[in-house]
Amino acid sequence: MVRQERALRTRRLILEAAASVFDEFGYESATIGEVVARAGVTRGAVYFHFASKRDLARGVLEEQFSQDGVPERCSKLQEFVDTGMVVAHLMPRDPLLSAGARLSLGQDAFDDLGSGAIPGWIRRMEALLVAAGERGELLPHVVPADTAWLMTAAWTGVQIQSQKLSGRADLEQRVAALYRHLLPSIAVPGVLAALRIGSGRGAEVVAEVAAARAAAGDSEAQPAVVAGGVGAH
Amino acid sequence: MVRQERALRTRRLILEAAASVFDEFGYESATIGEVVARAGVTRGAVYFHFASKRDLARGVLEEQFSQDGVPERCSKLQEFVDTGMVVAHLMPRDPLLSAGARLSLGQDAFDDLGSGAIPGWIRRMEALLVAAGERGELLPHVVPADTAWLMTAAWTGVQIQSQKLSGRADLEQRVAALYRHLLPSIAVPGVLAALRIGSGRGAEVVAEVAAARAAAGDSEAQPAVVAGGVGAH
Structure with a gap:
């Protein structure tokens, strides 16, 4: 053992x-x-x-898919937001996430590993959206698979552009803006109004997870990001 | 001469x-x-x-910035949509656009050319949004510079993911979905309802431009995409 x-x-x-x-x-x-x-x-x-x-x-x-996810919420769309905000907070600080992005997006050498972590992220987003739909959080026209595809793509584009133009200094602010722009066409109004989408949201959730772990006596410093059970392939 | x-x-x-x-x-x-x-x-x-x-x-x-833009419309947000849809239609067919994307996004060798065409695209999107705002087409909270940054990033992410997962076969459909998701948080309702955002929109505009050119006796087969005056740097 x-x-x-x-x-x-x-x-x-x-x-x-x-x-x-x-x-x-x-x-x-x-x-x-x-x-x-x-x-x-x-x-x-x-x-x-x-x-x-x-x-x-x-x-x-x-x-990046081997650990526990963000804390559960009553609103699955809040988990949808929290996941993206936590990754935006951790990516500049965690080589595993940062290298994962670089490996997933390389246009040359890495083609034999396919699209890297992208399909895993789409599946994870889709699972959250399906759960949100079951709770009545989604507008009726939303197709979870399509919106999950789009959200993953848009998040990736924001990450790349933030890296190119600011060395990721504005990543959290830009990802928060992405959610503010997309959620009005996804969430029913009552849920939308209650969502927490500020650019400090990632740090908040990371601190919450760290506090819960400390209380549980777990010595791991790094908060986990992503739910287990979703493979990268 | x-x-x-x-x-x-x-x-x-x-x-x-x-x-x-x-x-x-x-x-x-x-x-x-x-x-x-x-x-x-x-x-x-x-x-x-x-x-x-x-x-x-x-x-x-x-x-890619040296030619005339999409045709003028009463609605500047329609031009905003048309620009993205025309590029989505032409990119799989036009090596200049496709190479431009590859050169702009390379993570290694090309860093000395900065961020490639990205700043030029952000400026072009921002100019259209500012014009849309002057015509009362934007919701009051929209900040053209921020939304232009986000739209460019999200478009780029959609392009990359479509290339990775489908060889760009679904690019037009995915970019149309991007506009459908983003515009409800940008456009005032009256304008939103009148916008044409179908996945065939790029081909429509390209055909329109080609017909106008043929009528004017211009022999250039390739329709122009992007307004002059916006440099890549």
């Missing part, structure tokens, strides 16, 4: 090192040697967990 | 060849030799117009 825990920790350490390398150099220029150096483990340990650089990249993409 | 016309045609020929090369290989792997071969001109002709590969790329990015 202790041994298995240690193996999981080493695996996570390697993934974090790999994420920082992919984030900095891109897939093509990343080397396993650099991952070994940053993780502070042996080359053998890396190859015990991952057969190749491609495998490491896939691991980084899947890791 | 004839000589100058011929030079302009050669320049355009070279830019189209360069666009198809950048579109296929990306900036890093593109070579001037391949551009020379595709344009069917001499290497000297290419260097007469463009000093370097970087210059060629900049030329491709600027060319």
